[in-house]
Amino acid sequence: MLRVRxxxxxxxxxxxxxxxxxxxxxxxxxxxxxxxxxSFSGPSxxxxxxxxxxxxxxxxxxxxxxxKQEALWRSFFVTVFATVIGTCFCLLMTALFAYPLSKDEFxxxxxxxxxxxxxxxxxxxxxxxxxALRTYGLYNxxxxxxxPFAISAFNLIIMRTFFKGLPRALEEAAQMEGCGxxxxxxxxxxPSSKAVLATLGIFYAVGIWNQFMTPLMFIEDQSLYPLQxxxxxYIVNVDMATDRLIEALPYNNTTLESATIIFAIVPILIVYxxxxxxxxxxxxxxSVK
Amino acid sequence: xxxxxxxxxxxxxxxxxRIKKEGWIQNFRKYKALYLMALPGIIFFIMFxxxxxxxxxxxxxxxMIFKGIRESPFVGFQHFESLFAYSQFWRVLKNTAIIGLxxxxxxxxxxxVLALLFNEIKQMAYKRTVQTIYYIPHFFSWVIISALxxxxxxxxxxxNSFRGWFGYEPLLYMQSEAYFRTIVVLTSxxxxxxxxxxxxxxxxSGINPEIYEAAAADGxxxxxxxFNITLPLLMPTIMILMLINMGNFLDxxxxxxxxxxxxxxxxxxxxxxxxxxxxxxxxxxxxxTTAIGLFQSGIGFIIVLFFNHLxxxxxxxxxxx
Numbered sequence: 001m002l003r004v005r006x007x008x009x010x011x012x013x014x015x016x017x018x019x020x021x022x023x024x025x026x027x028x029x030x031x032x033x034x035x036x037x038x039s040f041s042g043p044s045x046x047x048x049x050x051x052x053x054x055x056x057x058x059x060x061x062x063x064x065x066x067x068k069q070e071a072l073w074r075s076f077f078v079t080v081f082a083t084v085i086g087t088c089f090c091l092l093m094t095a096l097f098a099y100p101l102s103k104d105e106f107x108x109x110x111x112x113x114x115x116x117x118x119x120x121x122x123x124x125x126x127x128x129x130x131x132a133l134r135t136y137g138l139y140n141x142x143x144x145x146x147x148p149f150a151i152s153a154f155n156l157i158i159m160r161t162f163f164k165g166l167p168r169a170l171e172e173a174a175q176m177e178g179c180g181x182x183x184x185x186x187x188x189x190x191p192s193s194k195a196v197l198a199t200l201g202i203f204y205a206v207g208i209w210n211q212f213m214t215p216l217m218f219i220e221d222q223s224l225y226p227l228q229x230x231x232x233x234y235i236v237n238v239d240m241a242t243d244r245l246i247e248a249l250p251y252n253n254t255t256l257e258s259a260t261i262i263f264a265i266v267p268i269l270i271v272y273x274x275x276x277x278x279x280x281x282x283x284x285x286x287s288v289k
Numbered sequence: 290x291x292x293x294x295x296x297x298x299x300x301x302x303x304x305x306x307r308i309k310k311e312g313w314i315q316n317f318r319k320y321k322a323l324y325l326m327a328l329p330g331i332i333f334f335i336m337f338x339x340x341x342x343x344x345x346x347x348x349x350x351x352x353m354i355f356k357g358i359r360e361s362p363f364v365g366f367q368h369f370e371s372l373f374a375y376s377q378f379w380r381v382l383k384n385t386a387i388i389g390l391x392x393x394x395x396x397x398x399x400x401x402v403l404a405l406l407f408n409e410i411k412q413m414a415y416k417r418t419v420q421t422i423y424y425i426p427h428f429f430s431w432v433i434i435s436a437l438x439x440x441x442x443x444x445x446x447x448x449n450s451f452r453g454w455f456g457y458e459p460l461l462y463m464q465s466e467a468y469f470r471t472i473v474v475l476t477s478x479x480x481x482x483x484x485x486x487x488x489x490x491x492x493x494s495g496i497n498p499e500i501y502e503a504a505a506a507d508g509x510x511x512x513x514x515x516f517n518i519t520l521p522l523l524m525p526t527i528m529i530l531m532l533i534n535m536g537n538f539l540d541x542x543x544x545x546x547x548x549x550x551x552x553x554x555x556x557x558x559x560x561x562x563x564x565x566x567x568x569x570x571x572x573x574x575x576x577x578t579t580a581i582g583l584f585q586s587g588i589g590f591i592i593v594l595f596f597n598h599l600x601x602x603x604x605x606x607x608x609x610x
Contacts, residue, residue, distance in 0.1 A: 010511045017409050025422040028479060031437040034447055038440070049445035049453070097330025100323040107316040112327065119338040122590050123540065125582020126562070127569045128344025129337075136336070148337050151330055181322035210430035212544045217570055228432045232548065235436050254440075261436050268428050275428070276421065279487070 032265070039063065039259035043252035061250035062259040072260065074223060075230035078142065080267075082226060083208045086146035090204040091197055093150040094159055099185045101156070102163035120153045130217055144218040145226060149207060155200045162196040163189060198278040206275075209268070227264055234260050345586075348579040368580035377564070378581065385560040385585075388473055388546075389538045396477045397534055400485030401527060405515055407486060408493050423483025434480050435548035438472060439463050464553040473549060473558070477542075485530075492526040493519060532600055536593035539585050561585050 033053045038046055042057030050056055066072060100106045101113060138144040170192075171184055179188075190197065212228045219225060225233070235257055317324055348368055350361040372378045403423070410416040426434060442448050442462040449459035462468045496519065504514050543562040550558050561581055569578030 007510055013511055014409060014411065017406050018412070018415065021406055021410065021419050022415075025419050028426065029422060030447065031441040035437060035440055047445060049450045052447060052450070093329055093333060096326050097333075100327040103320075103323060105316075105320055106323045106327070107311070107313060107320075108324065108327065112331065115334060115339075119334065119342075121536065121593050122342070123586045124338060124341035125345060125348075125579050125586055126565055127575050127579040127582055128347060129341035130570055131347070131575065132336075132341045132344055150333050150337075156330075181320075181326060185326070206428055210428075212430060212432055212548070213566075216547075217566070228430045231430075231436070232432045235432070235439075254445075257436070258440070261433055261440075264433055265429060269425075272425065272428065276424070279424075 035258045035261050038255055039262050041255060042250065043255055046252065046254050059250055062255040065251055066256055066259045066263060071222070071225075072230060072234075072263070075225045075227045076263075078145075078224060079209060079227040082142060082145035083205050086149065086208040087201050087205045089146055090150050090152075090155075090208075091201055094152075094156055094200065095185065095190060095193075095197075097151055098156050098159035098163055099181070099189060102160045116153045116156060126217075133218065139218055140221050140224065141218075142224055144214060145208060145211065148214065149204065149211075152203070152207075155203060159193075159196055159200060162193060166192060195278075202275050202279050231260060231264050345579060345583045347576050348583045350576055352576040352579075354573070354575070364576075368577045369584070372577065372580055372584070380556070381559050381561050381564040381581075384557060385539055385541060385562075388470060388541055388558075388560060391470060391474050392477065392541070393534055393538065395474045396482070397531070399478050399482040400489060401523070403482055404486040404489035404493060404523075405519060407490060408519065409511060409515070420483065420486075423486070425483075426480045427484035429480070431480075431542065431544035431548045434476055435545070438476055438549065442472070463549070464551055466554055466557045469549070469554040469558045473545065476545065476549065480545075488530070489523060489526060492523055496522050528600060532593070532596050535596045536589055538592055539589055 030053065034051070037053055037055045038051050039062050040055035040058055040060070041051045042059060045051050045056035101109050103109065133139070133144065133148060138147065166189065170188055174184055174188055210228060211226070212232070215226050215229045216232075219229065311319070344358070347358060347361065349363055349365060350358070351364050352358070352361045407416065407420060410419070440446055444459050444461065448462070452459060460468075462472065500518055500522075501514055504518055509517065539561065541560050541562060543566070546558060546560050547563050547566070550563060565578045565581055568574050569582075
């Protein structure tokens with residue numbers, strides 16, 4: 001292999017590039033750091049705009065306060081429940097549909113694929129969607145966080161493409177032994193599709209965890225609020241701490257709000273290393289062109 | 290999608306004549322299990338995609354909740370006529386179109402530039418760290434991102450503190466009409482630009498390294514290699530992404546706009562989706578807002594068809610289908 005020495009210009013370009021990208025990434029992190037610092041600061045320096053990226057008058061009081069909020073924990077568990085159950089449900093539904101669609105011998109497949117692609121180019125308007133789901137009894141139901149997302153057309157196509165690319169030999173051998181399609185799917189195809197399942201699982205999980213519009217439209221009952229809706233409620237109704245209007249509280253709305261934001265971010269940061277391992281692969285699966 | 294269609298095209302040629310001769314009934318009998326397996330998916334698509342699509346009929350009715358679709362009276366195009374005569378409609382349409390246009394002009398190119406620049410970092414550990422930071426905001430909801438923006442741009446926020454150091458008056462950025470669309474663009478970039486590079490980086494990693502070696506041997510520096518090799522070879526991928534973006538031109542992120550919007554910024558930031566939510570779902574004017582939604586979907590549909598047609602005309606195998 002020919003190794004050409006980099007010119008001076010190249011070296012300058014490379015270092016400038018690396019440094020600028022690094023600086024921009026720090027800039028991108030600043031709002032997070034600011035909120036983190038605020039959540040550990042006293043109320044008066046926060047109001048005076050003295051808190052930048054390091055807590056002033058360090059204390060845990062805001063955290064004590066929000067971690068005692070039962071409603072917040074309740075919302076947290078609603079979201080965890082919907083995400084865990086939902087991800088499994090979505091993957092199962094997607095796999096069950098993608099598998100027959102990946103089979104040439106399934107005559108209905110071509111028509112169904114057209115039916116799926118049509119939903120990608122012509123989007124249903126939101127009002128009929130709302131009215132339809134309400135007649136299904138999903139209004140004010142936890143299941144609205146899960147069921148309408150069961151199969152995303154995009155993920156379905158990724159999974160179908162993946163199934164089509166799997167080697168046939170093993171399946172054919174099992175078929176010889178008299179193995180039916182259901183057994184084929186669950187004991188041969190899915191175990192060899194862990195990569196695509198992990199990736200699509202992440203897509204579904206992130207989607208369910210972060211969803212906002214659907215719960216906003218459908219969930220009225222505060223005890224069923226998922227985390228994002230609760231968070232929004234705390235941020236908009238800036239009166240979290242007014243139940244005790246005592247002078248010199250060790251927290252104020254801004255510090256409580258900051259702690260709540262970090263509270264909602266932390267679970268994602270915890271699973272992030274796992275996510276990162278898979279989503280890069282996944283995005284490549286997505287670029288099926 | 291391209292691939293999926295391609296393989297289904299291949300599928301038709303591969304099918305053996307034995308299967309081709311088979312009628313529907315035989316096929317069903319023989320592969321009952323496959324039909325059974327597909328059933329939940331079919332039911333899902335009918336219930337959650339096609340029934341709502343059929344529900345657009347209420348755009349031509351005076352829909353009343355207690356009468357339902359069957360008994361509500363038909364009014365023809367009345368809702369569309371009153372829409373076009375209604376200034377609010379033009380306002381939200383204009384805002385949607387402007388923000389959509391900004392997204393294509395200002396947001397869309399950022400991941401491309403970013404991917405090209407990431408590709409130039411040679412220290413792997415550093416590269417991975419920087420990339421991780423750019424990816425993270427994608428995983429946070431718009432509630433969080435907009436709360437961070439509100440905090441950062443508030444009166445006691447960081448930006449106003451910096452202004453204070455230089456003797457400027459603090460500004461209410463989030464409540465100001467002049468800054469709203471800029472903030473929409475910047476938050477979009479902040480949240481999604483890093484994530485958008487992944488597909489492009491995957492495409493870049495597929496480029497044959499010998500091309501670069503040959504170019505370097507001919508004396509092309511990194512910059513020239515970037516513009517004359519990487520970028521042209523990325524064009525097919527960029528075109529596909531462009532097409533998808535064009536088709537979704539009017540589908541702004543409801544979560545983003547809704548969470549960034551305040552009543553002070555309605556005049557520049559109220560878009561179709563937020564308007565439909567407020568007037569349709571909250572106030573219950575179902576029929577007229579369905580008419581808006583149908584209008585929006587229709588425009589999106591026409592745009593996709595148009596650009597797909599263009600792409601197929603000028604690029605072999607271009608286009609989404």
